[in-house]
Amino acid sequence: MSSLSQLAESLTGSEIVKLGNEIGKRIREGEQIYNYTIGDFDPHIFPIPSKLEELIVEAYHNKFTNYPTADGIPELRKAITQFVAEHDNVQYNQDEVQVASGGRPLIYSLFKAIVDPGDKVIYAVPSWNNNHYTSMNHGAHCVIEAHPEHNFMPTLADIAPHISGATLLCLCTPQNPTGTTLDKETLEGICDLVIAENNKRTGNTKKLYVMFDQMYSMLTYGNIKHHNPVFLRPEMKQYTIFVDGISKSFAGTGVRVGWALGPAIVLSKMKALLSHVGAWAPMAEQKATAKFLVQSDEVARYFTLFKKGLWERLSAIYEGFMLLKEKGYPVDCIVPQAAIYLTVKIDLAGKYANGRLLANQKAVTDYLLEQAHLAIVPFCCFGNNSESPWYRISVGIIRKEDIPTVLGLLEDALKNVH
16 A cells, blocks of 8 residues: 555656656766757747846845735736736736746646546647646546647537536647647637536536636747637636746746736635645746836837747748658658747658667657757657657757757758668
């Protein structure tokens, strides 16, 4: 009999962090590896906004080092409501905002506030960590397998058969790991499904809520637009909990300021949970973020350069993969739309490389690491089956001058596969 809890015994760590640790060990041992696994930024390439950094330092100089309020300091919650009104065209009150140390505590507390053991949780794969949060809460997994012909995003037809009896629908757009988005028509259809389902539920029947992770909402490219369910269908406000923050939109992964927006009754329970966990964003960072978010000119100036740098990397790797595909190599790539990710296909399983059989996708991943010195994340780390030939490349740590070298090493590795 185990001496630990059932949760502890069944818990699995992040596959991406585990992979990153293995890669880090090899780099420390002297190997030259292009590590594009972690969804983070090299702050020397993509620093946080200089004005935000200045305001953080100023806040520490002004001794803002005490406890913040449990739901976030009032001036930050006010700034967040102004920010979403400007960028998403939706209106929220301060009691409909919950601040925490990034998105993870918010997702954790949201699941805890809504999902009981056995409750149906709908999510598509590939997606980030929905499988883990569902398991931690002993929810019933309702897994939709998304496909490349739909840019690995769930469709209305995928979701519709599973809506009945569900407690939580998890959506992420722009999506981690795919760098793709839900289009307006699909999101409208999903909203209509949720509203119709909730209209059927009367009395004390638990409602169907939507967790809408839009951590990358500011990072869209070209003609791609991010769509907000509450703007499209105002009735969705009572059923939608947004997860957002500065971690990705402002390259502030280590600054740890995130927020949720949603019905006050749900947010109040999340606040109560977080008050016991203590996962607050630091006071100084809250003070600084409150001042920064409302400086529209500073925000716009930052995004101009930030998005330009990300797009240059995404488009260069995409074009490189398309050239390899034209040459006849078994690779493919989804057109990048948003976020900091590129979805690529490297389909080598069952082939021979240097006289060695690449028997499965893990062998392919290992071969890419050994021969191309390229570390990328297989989609099995995002809930897909272990033999999926698709991968995520994260461009937040890529130096532009390395891209031709990486593509050249990859082609050399592909040449040796038969």
